[in-house]
Amino acid sequence: MDNPQEVAGPPLLDVVNVSKRFVVRGSRQSVTWRRHLTAVDGVSFSLRAGEITALVGESGSGKSTVARMLSRLETPSGGYVNLHGERVRFGVPGGRRAYLRQVQLIFQDPFASLNPVHTVRYHLERPLRVHQHLRSQQDVERGVAALLEEVHLTPPSRFIDCYPHQLSGGQRQRVAIARALAVGPKVVLADEPVSMLDVSIRLGVLNLLAQLVEERGLALMYITHDIASARYFAATTHVMYSGQLIESGPSEDVTQSPRHPYTQLLLESSPDPTRSRKRIPLSALEVAHGNIGTGCRFQPRCPYAMPRCAEEASPRQAVGGTHWAACWLLAPVPADGQ
Amino acid sequence: MSAISGGAAPVPVGTRVGSKKRYAAARQSRDRFVRFWRRLTQSRKTFAGLVILLIFLLIALFGPWIDSQSPSAMSGAVLQGPSTAHWLGTTQTGQDVAAQLLDGTRFTLLVSFGAAAVATVIALIIGIGGGYLGGIGGEVLSMLSNCFLVIPALPLVIVLAGYLPNKGGISLILVLALTGWAWGARILRAQTLSLRRRDFVLAARVAGERSWRILFSEILPHVMPIAASGFVFTVIFAIVTQSSLAFLGLGDVTTWSWGTMLYWAQNNSALGLGAWWWFVPPGLCIGLVGMALALINFGIDDFVNPRLRVTDLRRRGRRAARLSVAEVLAPHASDSAVVEAVGK
């Protein structure tokens, strides 16, 4: 985790130019009045074994939609995804189980992601039976106990028969993590895994995830709106704005020398103890996700907006190593669009 | 609900020790039932409804043992008021009203509960299945239930009953079920549509569960109270409709039910003759059972009503509040209970 420059192997999960368009209907359910909302627009990144990748962005930027597409709850409208170098066929229900055996999702809200009518045992033994094909009661029992121990819910016998409402938020999220681990995944997508938890227990859950990445060699995607936590937790950070990636690179570079104006604003507004600059409330950044056309989506709010920004969005501008940002400010000096 | 031992020690949350693993599943469903039952009988109204209904069910079950007279046997004792020989008097042809009532209770309840059961199964299949699967099939099922919803039930029943080759209990059940399922299906569909977007259903999908398993295991437990409420309403609907049908002479007038009793009483102008014992008992029975079922529905409403149900959070809050009041009143009396509330 601490050596992001290390040369990694081939990506486990390769996301290429993926988009998602939702059809939004008006209150009057007319056939003609339809609007399309592009929640995710041409997003590309890859996840590698044993590595934590952060996806950072404010509310509504499309982070969850990315996670839901990658866990096959939604079908992308464009682009493609490779798992182990093999194209994922989204429309086809056939490979769904095999895919989910590799890729799992941890939901944001542990109060909502566990069914209140089922016990911890039920939640954990189902994936063991479905994916690991455990049949005998003893095997399943042993598997459930091992999972509970792995997420530090010990002794397992104390939690195994609990209903979700008998557990605290942190304990529930650990059960949700155990449930994701039960299928034996290679890739775990964690959608704001600690944002619903009490501040005092967040670190414990994050440390658990880091430990699992190390021990199991997982590829973890850590979705968050807290860019400061991405710095400490993830090797690579992607910053998302209004459905697009606008900056990415090694977390240290992105958070210490942000190049995109949006990333800079995001960092200034985040409560990072190591910085003491004036804070801009995030609400001031709120954007009308209107139709910007081909221009930069951040342009209406950008303090450095130029005429060019309204016409055309900047391509990725490399700023050293794997660090890049999509902003015309970073274009080579004779800005003739090379 | 839990096996927390009392004491001031910081008892960890959810200390429910899994002792006999084999029985876990059985205990789980028993626990759920016990909780349901407790909350159902918490209200006095619901309890009264359950008692009344139970009495009627016992009458339906043991009717012939209570009064062994034949309901159709005629005798010379014509139009007599209640007496020890004829508890509820006799009809114009000297038939025993009490025997007719007992026989009629059995038939009426059998048909109404049977019809409600069939209607509820149809409503569950069409409501939950259509709601969860969505797509064109879901739309078609939704349209179907809307169609049935706007057709006035009684005229449809009359038309159907008129064409039935046989007017026995089974065909009556089917006719009533066919006209009574749509309301429940619509409500179940609406509920399912909101449940299928809930995180725990999505999480089950990500865990690799198949659709039918999600329907039965994740969604069905959450709509059970609504299905139960629908069942109760459909029983009321079936009793009233069935009695109207019989009263209009469109049922099988040789089978004893509360409706046929009213039909014969009306045909022989019992009201004009002042034979109140002939028409009051069946009318009263319809009213009483209807009331009992409505009272039971109050209890189920407590479950269904989202304001009272909501999340466990709210419930925990309420329980904690209740327990802390108890703690104030009797500081040591509810030690373990308080630990439980605080622990959560």
Ligand SMILES: Nc1ncnc2c1ncn2[C@@H]1O[C@H](COP(=O)(O)OP(=O)(O)OP(=O)(O)O)[C@@H](O)[C@H]1O
């Ligand atoms: N099923 C859907 N139908 C229509 N629009 C949707 C749907 N799901 C998401 N959206 C829209 O897509 C956009 C991105 O939503 P998404 O949930 O991915 O954001 P997010 O980055 O996860 O935000 P948050 O931090 O609040 O979780 C939002 O504007 C949202 O309204």
Ligand SMILES: [Mg+2]
């Ligand atoms: Mg989200």
